[in-house]
Each structure stands twice: as structure tokens, then as C-alpha cells.
Amino acid sequence: MQTQTIIASLMSSHFQATPLRQIFLVACGGSLVDMYPSHYFLSEQSDILRSWMMTANEFVYATPKALGASSLVIVCSHGGNTPESVAAAKLAKARGAATVTLTHNAEAQLLQWADHNLLYQWGDDTPVTDNPMALILSLCVDVLRQVEDYAGWQDFQQGFTQIDAVIRQGRTQVADRCTDFADRYQHDSLFYVLSSGASYGHAYGFAICSLMEMQRVDAASIHSGEFFHGPFEVTDNHVPFILLMNEGRTRELDQRALSFLNRYNDKTVVVDARELGLNALPASVVDYFNPVLFYSIMCDYRAALADIRQHPLSTRRYMGVVDY
Amino acid sequence: MQTQTIIASLMSSHFQATPLRQIFLVACGGSLVDMYPSHYFLSEQSDILRSWMMTANEFVYATPKALGASSLVIVCSHGGNTPESVAAAKLAKARGAATVTLTHNAEAQLLQWADHNLLYQWGDDTPVTDNPMALILSLCVDVLRQVEDYAGWQDFQQGFTQIDAVIRQGRTQVADRCTDFADRYQHDSLFYVLSSGASYGHAYGFAICSLMEMQRVDAASIHSGEFFHGPFEVTDNHVPFILLMNEGRTRELDQRALSFLNRYNDKTVVVDARELGLNALPASVVDYFNPVLFYSIMCDYRAALADIRQHPLSTRRYMGVVDY
Structure with missing residues (x-):
């Protein structure tokens, strides 16, 4: 490369x-x-x-x-x-x-x-x-x-050759779910996005770029491990939670958040890297590929939302429009 | 010590x-x-x-x-x-x-x-x-x-001896503002909290602990430097922004956020470490004392909010109440 x-x-x-x-x-x-x-x-x-x-x-x-x-x-x-x-x-x-x-x-x-x-x-x-x-x-x-002399280098190379096929298959798997997501949550004005490990950054990214910037809806990211130390007190049915579940070492943290959300929230959207086949990658490096998968998959979720809301992903009112 | x-x-x-x-x-x-x-x-x-x-x-x-x-x-x-x-x-x-x-x-x-x-x-x-x-x-x-052999150690010791007096004075300065804040925003259900530098952690903390956990209202922190790269697109008058303005090197980032908010938001709450006297501390270490000041000052803001909302700061529905 x-x-x-x-x-x-x-x-x-x-x-x-x-x-x-x-x-x-x-x-x-x-x-x-x-x-x-x-x-x-x-x-x-x-x-x-x-x-x-x-x-x-x-x-x-x-x-x-x-x-x-x-x-x-x-x-x-x-x-x-x-x-x-x-x-x-x-x-x-x-x-x-x-x-x-x-x-x-x-x-x-x-x-x-x-x-x-x-x-x-x-x-x-x-x-x-x-x-x-x-x-x-x-x-x-x-x-x-x-x-x-990082020992996982070879496994990473394998991961890089595998990831595109996993994503292609994953996008097919979620196609109907994206439409359902958009249909169900098109009128919601606030979303929480949860994840952990290497994917926490993408929880943040989906909140600030895909939702706040591109859809002009309120959003916040929450680390799955931090959820139980404050944020979970707001949980009821007034807000959808999008949970990006990792394959790998921090899955346990996401799983714990899911168990709680299953009891106290009816608007939980789960995007699960394991179910989407990411476990085909070498276990030693799979953790770091979760956000690569989530990025592409969540692009389809946001595209469906933009479509039904008739708010194109490229619409801005401040960025590149006014001085700041 | x-x-x-x-x-x-x-x-x-x-x-x-x-x-x-x-x-x-x-x-x-x-x-x-x-x-x-x-x-x-x-x-x-x-x-x-x-x-x-x-x-x-x-x-x-x-x-x-x-x-x-x-x-x-x-x-x-x-x-x-x-x-x-x-x-x-x-x-x-x-x-x-x-x-x-x-x-x-x-x-x-x-x-x-x-x-x-x-x-x-x-x-x-x-x-x-x-x-x-x-x-x-x-x-x-x-x-x-x-x-x-950190050269700022002595300045830090000076800062530790000065900070309590700055906080005492600051709390007096904001007493009326806390009441006004609570009165004005008691019915708001979502808050954004902005800061930068050493204080970004406290922007996060005020959002997840003081607001989400203790007041059960939705909240999110935004780094003042990141504000212009996505989050600011949601800005209008539907949400209050709490801006914790630092004394020190990253003040410029907070100032930029303030200038924007002054133009596009009518619900901006500014808590300014410089105006509260933090610049009495040595310039070489003052950056790191901002969050120490903000923590105490924001305790008074949240206490006023809890009071008017009749939602005591110790009320929980999940934490320590249910299994998770």
C-alpha cells in the first residue's frame, strides 16, 4: 500500500x-x-x-x-x-x-x-x-x-483486504432497516448515539456530522461505558438511541447498554458489527475495523433519513455560507 | 501538600x-x-x-x-x-x-x-x-x-493558594445570574454546553452529571473548536447554549464561538473565567485552573435550576435504584 x-x-x-x-x-x-x-x-x-x-x-x-x-x-x-x-x-x-x-x-x-x-x-x-x-x-x-515490530501488522493487511466485502454484504443486509429507520424516526428532533472502543469516535461523528450538520437535528454521542454514570437517567421513550455494537473487546460494554435500553426504551436502533459479519476478520485486529464498517453502514441510514425528510445531505445554512 | x-x-x-x-x-x-x-x-x-x-x-x-x-x-x-x-x-x-x-x-x-x-x-x-x-x-x-523538573511547579503552588478566594468572589458575582438562569431556562428540555482546553471535560461533566443525571434533562457538550465543523448548523433559538469561557491559551476558541452565538442564538449563557477574576493566577498555569473554577461556579447554576424545577439534585430513577 x-x-x-x-x-x-x-x-x-x-x-x-x-x-x-x-x-x-x-x-x-x-x-x-x-x-x-x-x-x-x-x-x-x-x-x-x-x-x-x-x-x-x-x-x-x-x-x-x-x-x-x-x-x-x-x-x-x-x-x-x-x-x-x-x-x-x-x-x-x-x-x-x-x-x-x-x-x-x-x-x-x-x-x-x-x-x-x-x-x-x-x-x-x-x-x-x-x-x-x-x-x-x-x-x-x-x-x-x-x-x-508490531505483531498484528499481517492481520491488519488481511483485514484491509476483507473489509470491503463485509461492507458490501452489510449494506444489503441493512437496506430495508434504513428505510424503516427513516420512516419511524423522521419526526424525532433529538438522537443519542452510543458506542465504545474504536467506534466511539464514529458515535460522535454520526451525531455531529450526519445529524447536526447534515440534518440539522439535535444529537449527542455517549460512550457505552459512561452511559451508566450519568446519561442513562434521561432514558425513557422520548428519544431514540442508536447503538453501534462492536465486535471485539469492548462488545461487553455495548451489550450492557443494550440490555438496559431493551428494558427502558422503545426506540433503540441497533447496528451490530457481529451480525453484519465483521467477525470474519482476524480477532487480533477486528476491534479497529468496527468504525470503518459503521461509517459506511451509517451513511445508508443517514441517506434514508435525508430522503424522507427532504433535507439533502449537502444543505447548510452557516457552513461555507456565512462568515464565522 | x-x-x-x-x-x-x-x-x-x-x-x-x-x-x-x-x-x-x-x-x-x-x-x-x-x-x-x-x-x-x-x-x-x-x-x-x-x-x-x-x-x-x-x-x-x-x-x-x-x-x-x-x-x-x-x-x-x-x-x-x-x-x-x-x-x-x-x-x-x-x-x-x-x-x-x-x-x-x-x-x-x-x-x-x-x-x-x-x-x-x-x-x-x-x-x-x-x-x-x-x-x-x-x-x-x-x-x-x-x-x-517541571518549571511551572511553583506557579501551580501559587495557583492552589489563590483559587479558593477567586471562587468565593466568583460565587458572589454570579449569585443573581444563577437565579436569572434558572428562571429563564427552567422549561428548556435540552442544553448545549461549550468549552475548550482544560475545561472541555467540565463542559462534558456539566452535561452528563449536572443536567442529564441530576436534572433528567437532555444535554450535550461541544468543544468550542469543533463547533464550527458540524454542530453549529443546529444553532437557532430553540436551545440554550452554556459557554464556559476560559482564561488562557484557548480563550480565542471560546471567543469565536461566542461571536457566532451572539449573532444566531438568543439563549446564550456565558460564564467567563476572566470576568470572574481567574487572571489573578500566574499566566503559565492559569489554563489548568479554569475547570476548577467552573466546577464550583456551575454547582450554583445547577442548584438554582434544581430549586426552581423542584427536582432535587439527589433524585435518581435508575442509578442505585434498579439493577443494570
Whole structure:
């Protein structure tokens, strides 16, 4: 994969003299969401690498002291001109860090500050392994192989070859459910989205991007493990809960939330990675593929909702419309 | 302070042979919220220490590989018997880590797995420096002084001596505002809470504990930096926004959110650390004291809301009432 070439190149150049010790994952909104699985992966699997996941403006205004020549900063911006993301990449270079950027725009300002750039594919027919979430994960897996001889690397490669078929099959499985979901919840004005592990970032992403930004409905994400320590007190039938159930180590947390919701909520929407066949992937790495699956599956849920609500996914009233 | 004695003791015993390299901040709900400023502090100021902040059950089910003899695990539980927090401390000990626990209950199960315990004070008349948020921060500041000779340590000590007076004065300043807030928003059923920097954790905490758990109203936190990358599309006058404005490096992010809200929302509640006098603290460390101030100030806002809504802060329908 292209990510291997980039990481190998950085290892034999920039990180030859100053060994890689920090990885900063920096972006905004949906692009930041795409980084959560990588941050979660490094936090869980690395022996020595420090990992940060930061919204770009916080990285710029409250820059961590450790940023420097031994740092790799990965910056992603779909349009590639988000001012705070461009500023973050520029700052990273000024501090002597190596930068890898990801964008869908070959003319992006972001490219000015990139040691390497991945110009990624986008659209319904694109393999998810060419989308930023999987690409960033692949970069970090390649890094960990280089720095620590990460034992799961081969299983990851297998996962990357399997995931698209699982998603294709999964989308068929949920087609009718998406229509039912849209039909049933089209008039709801608030949604809670629950998940855990590597997928918590996508619970957040579905709430802030798919629902708040694209459908202009209120939403919030809740970590399945935190649910019982405050949030669950609001549970009754006034709000739908969307539960993204993981295959892997944190499934137990999602299962516990489901058991509770089954007793006290009649509007629970379950999207279960195991039932959708994700357990075909190697157990050692399956945790990190849950959000890749959920991203694609939930695109179909949101498309159905947009359709029935006659609120196109591209409609905005502020973003790119007014000054802010 | 007591925290210095504990850290010095660990440094000359447990971490003599295996130097401290990882700090895990592990808890649930409100106690986890109390750890956010420490995690943010270490992430921003440490050259080499890795820091994790994890809800206890995720720590137990998806334990990071790096946990071991060179790790300090800090576990906080108010009642001290939260099963997943107790399990987390037990696991930490089994992996050879050093543990510091914090609880308000001298008979807590948590104590079984503690190398050191801080039995903390609680209640309106307690100095905030004796509450868990400040104690955990103090532990981490002491750690950084020992491991990296952290230059801000003395300024932190000054901040700890100043913060209670700022809070006392601040509470007087907001007394009428709390009553107005409660009067005006008593019938609202959804709130957004915004902040950035070290205070983002308290935006989350006010949403999940003070509003969802204690008032049974819907709520969500939004990072001020992320607001413009999705969430702001829901902005109009149907929901109040509570903005916790920081003194320090990320103030710019909060200010930007405020400018937008001033144009598109008529229900914005601003709680401004600068206006409440936090800038009396040393500039090098003031960022980390924002959430300590906000915690106490927002207790008065929530008390006023509970009062007018006749929904006591201690009322629960699930927590400690049903099995889950």
C-alpha cells in the first residue's frame, strides 16, 4: 500500500536522526472523527509511542510541548483549505516535525506544508481502504510495525483486504432497516448515539456530522461505558438511541447498554458489527475495523433519513455560507 | 501538600527500579470528569510521559499494552465501590503498576488495591484544593516535577493558594445570574454546553452529571473548536447554549464561538473565567485552573435550576435504584 512507502521513506530520512516518538492526529469535525480509530489503536497497542488527537485550533493555540523533530503530524482536511488545519500543518513544519497530509483536493493549501500527501478517493464506489479513516489507520499500523515490530501488522493487511466485502454484504443486509429507520424516526428532533472502543469516535461523528450538520437535528454521542454514570437517567421513550455494537473487546460494554435500553426504551436502533459479519476478520485486529464498517453502514441510514425528510445531505445554512 | 508526599514516596520505592513512563487516569462519570484537566495538562506539558484518560470498563476490557511496572494508575470513585473502578485498580495491581486511589469513603473496596489513597473532603465548605479535581491535578504536577523538573511547579503552588478566594468572589458575582438562569431556562428540555482546553471535560461533566443525571434533562457538550465543523448548523433559538469561557491559551476558541452565538442564538449563557477574576493566577498555569473554577461556579447554576424545577439534585430513577 501507498502508506507503507510513505512511512518507510520517513523512517529512512526524517526519523533516521531523530527517532519517531510522538504522533499527532490533527483535524476538524468529520476529518477528526476519521482519526479516532488510529488514536485508539496507538493508545492500546503501542509500547512507547505517544499519540494525540486534537481539533486543529487547539493544536495551534495550545501546542503540546513535546511537538518537535521526533514528531509525526498527520493532518486531514477534505477540502484541504480549512484555515486552522492549514495553520496546524504549517506550525508542525515550523517546529521541525514531519507531516503527512490527507485531502481530496489536489490544489489544497494544505499541500504546501506536507512532507507527503495522500490524495484520497471519495464517493460511493470507492473502496473504503482508499478513504481517510482506513488510510490514517494504515499509516499508524505501518508506523508501529517500523518502530516496534508490531505483531498484528499481517492481520491488519488481511483485514484491509476483507473489509470491503463485509461492507458490501452489510449494506444489503441493512437496506430495508434504513428505510424503516427513516420512516419511524423522521419526526424525532433529538438522537443519542452510543458506542465504545474504536467506534466511539464514529458515535460522535454520526451525531455531529450526519445529524447536526447534515440534518440539522439535535444529537449527542455517549460512550457505552459512561452511559451508566450519568446519561442513562434521561432514558425513557422520548428519544431514540442508536447503538453501534462492536465486535471485539469492548462488545461487553455495548451489550450492557443494550440490555438496559431493551428494558427502558422503545426506540433503540441497533447496528451490530457481529451480525453484519465483521467477525470474519482476524480477532487480533477486528476491534479497529468496527468504525470503518459503521461509517459506511451509517451513511445508508443517514441517506434514508435525508430522503424522507427532504433535507439533502449537502444543505447548510452557516457552513461555507456565512462568515464565522 | 499530601500529594507531594505520596509522589515522593512512589519515586523512591516503586519507580526507583522501573522509572515512571505512563500515567493512567481511570474512573467513571463525574470522577472521570475530574481527571480531564490532569490529562490535558500532561498531554500539553510533558516531554516524555504518556497519559491516558479512560472510562474504567474500557480500561478493564481493552487494557492498553503499555500498562505495567513503569505505570502509575490513578483511580477515583466517590463511593469507592463502583465495580468497574474497583476492577480497574485490581487489574492495575495485577499488572505490576503503582496505584493511587481517591475516594470519599474510608471503607471503600477500592482501598484494597491502593498503594496510596487520598480520602478526600466533600461539601460546600471544603476548599476546592481538597476536592478530587485539584488533588489529581496536584498529583500530576508533582509527578512532572519529579520526572522532568517541571518549571511551572511553583506557579501551580501559587495557583492552589489563590483559587479558593477567586471562587468565593466568583460565587458572589454570579449569585443573581444563577437565579436569572434558572428562571429563564427552567422549561428548556435540552442544553448545549461549550468549552475548550482544560475545561472541555467540565463542559462534558456539566452535561452528563449536572443536567442529564441530576436534572433528567437532555444535554450535550461541544468543544468550542469543533463547533464550527458540524454542530453549529443546529444553532437557532430553540436551545440554550452554556459557554464556559476560559482564561488562557484557548480563550480565542471560546471567543469565536461566542461571536457566532451572539449573532444566531438568543439563549446564550456565558460564564467567563476572566470576568470572574481567574487572571489573578500566574499566566503559565492559569489554563489548568479554569475547570476548577467552573466546577464550583456551575454547582450554583445547577442548584438554582434544581430549586426552581423542584427536582432535587439527589433524585435518581435508575442509578442505585434498579439493577443494570
